[in-house]
Structure formats: C-alpha cells, structure tokens
Amino acid sequence: MSPLLKSCAAIATSLLLSVFVSKARAEEAAPKRDRLVTFMLGGQLRTRFPGADRLKPGPWYRLSRRRAGDPITFHGSGQGMGIRLLPRRSRVNFGPSFHLQAKRREKDLGAAVGDVSTTPEAGAFLLAWPTRSLRFRAEARHGIGGHRGLLGSVSADAVMRRGEDTIWSIGARVRLADSIYQSAYFGVSPGTTLQSGLPAHAPSGGVYAVGGSATLGHQFTSVWGVAAYAGYDRLLRGAAASPIVRRFGSRNQLSAGVGLTYTFRVENR
Numbered sequence: 302m303s304p305l306l307k308s309c310a311a312i313a314t315s316l317l318l319s320v321f322v323s324k325a326r327a328e329e330a331a332p333k334r335d336r337l338v339t340f341m342l343g344g345q346l347r348t349r350f351p352g353a354d355r356l357k358p359g360p361w362y363r364l365s366r367r368r369a370g371d372p373i374t375f376h377g378s379g380q381g382m383g384i385r386l387l388p389r390r391s392r393v394n395f396g397p398s399f400h401l402q403a404k405r406r407e408k409d410l411g412a413a414v415g416d417v418s419t420t421p422e423a424g425a426f427l428l429a430w431p432t433r434s435l436r437f438r439a440e441a442r443h444g445i446g447g448h449r450g451l452l453g454s455v456s457a458d459a460v461m462r463r464g465e466d467t468i469w470s471i472g473a474r475v476r477l478a479d480s481i482y483q484s485a486y487f488g489v490s491p492g493t494t495l496q497s498g499l500p501a502h503a504p505s506g507g508v509y510a511v512g513g514s515a516t517l518g519h520q521f522t523s524v525w526g527v528a529a530y531a532g533y534d535r536l537l538r539g540a541a542a543s544p545i546v547r548r549f550g551s552r553n554q555l556s557a558g559v560g561l562t563y564t565f566r567v568e569n570r
Contacts, residue, residue, distance in 0.1 A: 335369040336567045341528050343560020350405035350417070351486040352536065352543065354551035357403075361558040369566065373468045375460050378514045378530040379556070381442055383426045398426040398440045402447060405486065410549045413496035417485050420447025434460050436472075450482025458514070466520040473513050476534065479506040487543035499548065504539025510554065511535055518562075526562040 345361035348354075363382070365374050367389065374389075381400035387393070402420040407413055424442030431437070441453035458472030483504040484490075491501045512534035520526040534554040535541075541552045 333569045335569050336366050337369055337371075337564055338364070338366045338567055339374070339526075339562050339564045340364050341560045341562045343528070343558060345530075345556065345558030347556045348554050349409060350403055351554070352540065352546045352550040353405075353409070353554075354549070356555060361560050372462060372465060373518055373520065375436065375458075375468060375470065376516065376518070376528070377436070377438060377456060377458055377470070377472065378516055378558075379474055379512070379532045379534075380438065380454060380456065381422065381424070381426070381440055383440070392430045393428070395425065395427045398424045398442055400442055402444070404447070410545065412499060412545070412549060414489055414493055414499065414545060418447045420444040420449075422452070424453075436460055444482065448482050448485035450479050450485060452476070452478035452482050456514075466526075467518070469515070469517045471513070471515045474511065474532075474534065475508060476510040476512075477506075477508050480504065482506075483509055483539055487540045487545060489544055499544040502539075502542070502544055504543065508537060509540040510537055512554070520562075520564075524564055526564065527559070528562055529559040530557065532556040 341361075341363050343361045344358060346356040346358055349357040363376065365376070367374050371389070381398040383398045384396045385391075385394045386396040400422040402422060404419040405417040407416055422442035422444050424440060426438060426440035428436060428438040436458045438456045438458075439453065441451065443451050454477065455475045456472055458470045460468065460470045462468050480503075483506065487502070487504050487509075489497060489499045489502040493499075494501050512532065514530065514532040516528070516530045518526065518528045532555070536546060536552040536554065540546065543550075546552060
C-alpha cells in the first residue's frame, strides 16, 4: 500500500473512531429514557420484477425504535432497508443499505430472454434533513449474484405531522442503474433474438425511471397504529424502449401496502 493510501486509511479510521466515541459520550451524558420498539406487519402489492405489468402480493414488515418522547419515525418507501450509524436526531446520517430483488423467470414472460435469479443487494445510503419537514436521501447498492448490476436512487420527501400521533409524506424518486442491471431486466442479447422473436436491445446506464411516493402513519393508541404507502414509477429511456417491456410488461410500475403497527416500551435501566 502506498504512503498516500496509508495516510488516507489512517485519517478515515480516526474520523470513524471519533464519530463513535462522540456518540458514546453523548449517550452517556444524556438523561436515560426508555426505548419504544415498533413492529409493523402487513401486506403489499408490487410488480413481480422490474418492467412487469402484473402486481404480486407479498408481506410487508419492518422494525424500528425510538426513545420515549421522540416523534413518530418517518419511513420512506421505495428504498432499501438501512441502519443509521449516527444518532437518530442527526440532521445528516449514513449507513449500510440492503434489499432483496425478486427473481424473473422466462416462463413469467413467455419469451426466451434468460432468467434473473433472486438478487441480494448491498450498499450504503446518505440522508439529510435540511429542515424538520424536508428529507433528502441517496443510496447505491450492488447485486450479489442475480443481475450483478449497480443501481441507486435519489429521493426528496416533504414530511408533515399532526400532533404526536400522525405523520404523512409525499415525495419524488429518481432511479439510476448501470448497463449491467438494465441489460439483465430490459436487454435482449443478439443470441436470444431468434428464440424470443424480439429485436436485440442493449440499454445503456443512467436514469431509467422517475416517480413518486406517499406514506401515512397513525397511532390509534400508544400501542396500536397503522401504516400505509403508495408508489409509482415511470420507466424511461432504454428501459421504456425495451422490447420486453413493450410486448410483455409496462412502463408504469405501481406499488402499495398497508400494515398494523405494535409498539412496546423497553425500560432503560
């Protein structure tokens, strides 16, 4: 390793250590408060795979926590699951991000364009709260097996609250991916044109969809509540021009979900 890389690694390590030490000291100095753990379980409808025209039902769940007295946590839709590495009240935060992309089989399409196996995706996110009611988030993930591509998203959400028991939002989404990801779902290789009956198509990387999302959360009591979301994406450019999408799928990608939340208190002794 070159001296420059060693110096950069040492500086990065020192910064991370200082962040975690500062976080630990702040938590020790702050008065101890009980934690509220919220588990949400429900169902959702999503497109079976990118570019599909049919919705597939499936479970929708999440687990979150906050300190007693803190407002209801905002959860944006259409993004990976993330773990924040800085205190929740930080205006800027970051951490790892994960997602599981469902498989696509040739028989789902009725055309011999190749299967895409179930793909675990791992990466990182960065979010910022310029104000209490405006949130920006960017994330990037890489497919581990499956599509093997690199994809990301940029989102902006207006978040509104009514008292301590209701939160709702509306926001915009921009989705990006490299040519590997887009070729896996939207491309037709020259070798499969005869079998599939589709013209060859090789989409390039870049923005492939834009859309929006809306969420709602409400606590009926301190224990029970409800959460819901609705999302819409419109495929663009090479994804929209894909023969797979035009003949077997749809440029319109819909999603929606609703679930029941259960909150319990964990004493901080």
